[in-house]
Amino acid sequence: MSLGLPMNDQIVELGGPGLFILVYSPGTLSELEEGGDYGTCFPDGRDLVDYVNDCRLGAVGVRFPARDYWLHFSAAMDHSVIVSATDHVLFGVEVTGQQLCVRGSDDLFCWDRACPGEQILSVEDGTYNVTACIVSQFEDGAFRIFMHFARVAARPELGYERVPELYCQAPI
Numbered sequence: 337m338s339l340g341l342p343m344n345d346q347i348v349e350l351g352g353p354g355l356f357i358l359v360y361s362p363g364t365l366s367e368l369e370e371g372g373d374y375g376t377c378f379p380d381g382r383d384l385v386d387y388v389n390d391c392r393l394g395a396v397g398v399r400f401p402a403r404d405y406w407l408h409f410s411a412a413m414d415h416s417v418i419v420s421a422t423d424h425v426l427f428g429v430e431v432t433g434q435q436l437c438v439r440g441s442d443d444l445f446c447w448d449r450a451c452p453g454e455q456i457l458s459v460e461d462g463t464y465n466v467t468a469c470i471v472s473q474f475e476d477g478a479f480r481i482f483m484h485f486a487r488v489a490a491r492p493e494l495g496y497e498r499v500p501e502l503y504c505q506a507p508i
């Protein structure tokens with residue numbers, strides 16, 4: 337999959353991601369060891385919020401950790417999605433090595449350096465602002481999160497005190 341500008345939408349299906357959905361470039365987390373437990377802190381003593389603020393790792397909290405999520409990645413902003421979104425958050429991500437991985441937060445407790453192939457995107461190196469929008473569409477029982485990537489010259493100044501969360505109503 338490619339996020340080269342311009343691009344068509346690409347979808348990653350993520351089942352039961354845990355409390356957070358993680359988006360990162362393997363090159364920015366190369367110090368993480370196979371099997372390591374990073375649920376509370378990383379090797380440098382910093383936590384997930386610090387890594388989000390540094391754009392080393394994008395993380396979005398989800399309200400229903402055991403449900404399925406379909407993540408739609410795009411380099412083009414779809415204003416119809418923004419209008420229908422029940423919530424949105426902004427984060428940044430640094431891409432190195434032209435790869436972006438999508439995983440659930442439970443992976444932090446026993447780190448596996450190998451990201452499943454269907455959860456890897458091919459992306460141009462650079463810094464991106466990412467606007468994640470969740471909409472109240474529950475086709476096939478999955479939540480829909482749209483991630484709009486915009487390449488920028490510098491990391492965004494985020495200043496989060498906790499991982500940003502996307503809220504929506506439970507499907508009926």
